[in-house]
Amino acid sequence: MRSNGQPRADDWVNHVIRIRDTQDQVAFAELFRHFAPRVKAFLMRSGADPSLAEECAQEVMATLWHKAHMFDPTRATVATWVFTIARNRKIDALRKQKRPEPEDLPWGPEAEPDQEDILSLQEETRALGQALAELPEKQRELIERAYFGDLSHSEIAAETGLPLGTIKSRIRLALDRLRHTMK
Template identity: 75%
Template sequence: EDKTKKRLLWVSHLTRIRDNQDKAAFAELYAHFAPRVKGFLIKSGSDASLAEECAQEVMATCWHKAHMFDPSRASVATWIFTIARNRKIDVLRKQRRPEPEELTWGPEEEPDQADVLALQQESELLGRALADLPAAQRDLIQKAYFGDLSHSEIAAETGLPLGTIKSRIRLALERLRHVLK
């Protein structure tokens, strides 16, 4: 309950940044997410100074693209994750990242508040499901997102046979999906 409130708070922070260029709201968003983005990039293989620079750019992008965030489609954490991930591909992997066509077309409307609440509650369930996973499974999921690790590389790192890894990731995702149903 409290945690869903926290998620809704981040949503309203982004609205304040979008509508009023609210620096106080941005400072709070920054204090929470910038260190996580930096950590995400370091765990993805970046050195500390590049990660620091990229995290600043990611947070600046949050400011500039605040009008593109749709809280009925993603949590603020998810949205920032996608920005950080794209930055990682640009800078760490030095590749173009093809993006799918935009779905939204025509005049933008404010999303329905009930949809926003439902999505943010669902994210909270997902977060809790992830936290409740056995440590070994949670570990593998983190590795899949942080490291540039393929399934077979994960196998080499953890000493687990490939079949086990694939089925563990699948199992973990199925559990997550089950919780979201």
Template identity: 45%
Template sequence: MNAPDPYLRQARRRAIAPPVSSLDTPPPDTAALAALILRVSQMRDRTAYATLFKHFAPRVKAYLRRAGLDGAEAEEVTQEVMLSLWRKAGSFDPAIASAATWVFAIARNARIDAQRKRRGLPQAPEPEEEGQSPSAETLTLAFERETLVRAALDTLSAEQKQIVRLSFFSETPHAAIADALCLPLGTVKSRIRLGLARLRAALEDKT
């Protein structure tokens, strides 16, 4: 897959193995990452893209390796994910998901497509048959459940809410969450357990 231009190809190569001098630079925080994606979306900012690539590419590759892809395949899919970041930056909405959630959702879908392709399966899911649309009653109940869950989420701390959203709403693997948030895997699992316990208690109070 070709990069948008030679500059981006160069940025992609350097991002996989950043210079030693850059390792002492603190990683961008959540707000900074979101701002960088918006700069790519609105201004096609190549410097912002290079920073995002340097931050996310090694984390995405590590997640793909843990998910079962070999080194070459993981690197190839990582390149596809980061190119998707450049091309689809306009679809990122920080009000809906954090930068890490959005990027790892792209990575998860790319991993599934790669594994399906390896097995000779179609990449796109089969279209739903006609007549399978949910009823108005089903949609109403789903909306009511979603409202209750959102209200319960507001009772969690910011850290717990972020991890619960990543784990259960975006289906991000625990290892990928640890990579995205620069946290030990044990800390991620502990926060998920505590967050779910509080979420369950809050939902029981509302039902």
């Protein structure tokens, strides 16, 4: 403990270990009191409305409880781990908000596209397929999972076992190559 009564970073690690090993509710309550308001404030500063921030903060803390076994103190501090979970939860929540609800989708026949638009779209599709085929296999696989499989970077990391930073780097490099090729 520090002189201000706040646990040090290594004390938070001990809290997570107690949650992992014995489902210690006191340790969880202390982590919750410390991190939940900070997570909510962080999410609101990054543009989330108060209700979304509150919901995400609750989910983050529930994740901490259920997935304490996944925390690795050699890779990150507890604070870094918690705020990474928060950031990913916010991204997931925003993605869900942007998906149209069935009642928002148009019903009935849509106007037929012009033949010129069809040919242009077919050419773009062909060019994109060729550009994707020319990507290195590791980059292409991650692009396909992210954009065709609709997986978040965190979900890809969980499926592949690759570090999140590697996934982000490969996707960024692949998108740069695609942009250059499609100009």
